[in-house]
Amino acid sequence: MILKVLPVGILSVNCSLLVDEESGQALVVDPGADAHKIIRELEHYQLVGIVATHGHIDHVGQVRTLKERFNAPFYLHPMDRFLINDPIWQGFERQIEANLPCPEPDIELKDKMEIKLGNTTLCIIHTPGHTPGLCCLYEEKSKILIAGDLLFRGGVGRWDLPGGDLNALRNSLRRIFSELEDDVLVICGHYEETTIGQERKFNPYLRQLL
Numbered sequence: 001m002i003l004k005v006l007p008v009g010i011l012s013v014n015c016s017l018l019v020d021e022e023s024g025q026a027l028v029v030d031p032g033a034d035a036h037k038i039i040r041e042l043e044h045y046q047l048v049g050i051v052a053t054h055g056h057i058d059h060v061g062q063v064r065t066l067k068e069r070f071n072a073p074f075y076l077h078p079m080d081r082f083l084i085n086d087p088i089w090q091g092f093e094r095q096i097e098a099n100l101p102c103p104e105p106d107i108e109l110k111d112k113m114e115i116k117l118g119n120t121t122l123c124i125i126h127t128p129g130h131t132p133g134l135c136c137l138y139e140e141k142s143k144i145l146i147a148g149d150l151l152f153r154g155g156v157g158r159w160d161l162p163g164g165d166l167n168a169l170r171n172s173l174r175r176i177f178s179e180l181e182d183d184v185l186v187i188c189g190h191y192e193e194t195t196i197g198q199e200r201k202f203n204p205y206l207r208q209l210l
């Protein structure tokens with residue numbers, strides 16, 4: 001599998017492109033902004049799905065543009081439906097140039113569900129806390145976790161926005177750190193990537209939460 005991470009928009013959301021080399025099938029995760037940049041990267045592949053790790057508009061802001069262009073199904077956990085057209089803050093949708101309204105999901109994400117891209121399998125892990133429907137994507141062969149805003153390098157997702165829940169966040173982090181090994185690469189929702197091992201050792205929030 002090829003992984004390409006594109007930081008998009010003023011909030012530097014990490015939009016991930018996952019490509020199965022053999023079949024040329026691609027999945028895009030968190031197309032929050034800069035649709036032209038994402039479309040250019042997708043030129044030589046067949047886009048088979050658009051996934052949002054969660055419903056915050058900085059992560060779903062360009063789902064509509066991609067869906068109209070490629071006609072691929074949109075995947076989202078049903079518990080985050082209430083967020084996809086909620087600007088959270090006054091004028092936020094204009095600031096980040098979100099193309100709203102975001103379409104309703106075509107396929108609902110569920111814990112332990114699998115998404116196939118040719119010979120590549122992505123496993124969905126439902127990890128609520130930052131939002132009720134936040135899901136990670138895990139690819140076992142390359143040991144890559146797309147974590148959305150669950151976890152950051154040296155930080156964790158905030159739990160004070162609508163639908164946020166500290167207890168749920170704690171349980172989700174416990175689950176991720178008990179199920180995944182230290183050498184798993186973590187693509188966070190924003191900013192730098194990290195590994196499970198790096199965060200297990202150095203993340204000050206985890207020390208308090210786990």
Ligand SMILES: [Zn+2]
Pocket residue numbers: 054056130149
């Ligand atoms: Zn978020």
Ligand SMILES: [Zn+2]
Pocket residue numbers: 013056058059149189190
């Ligand atoms: Zn975010």
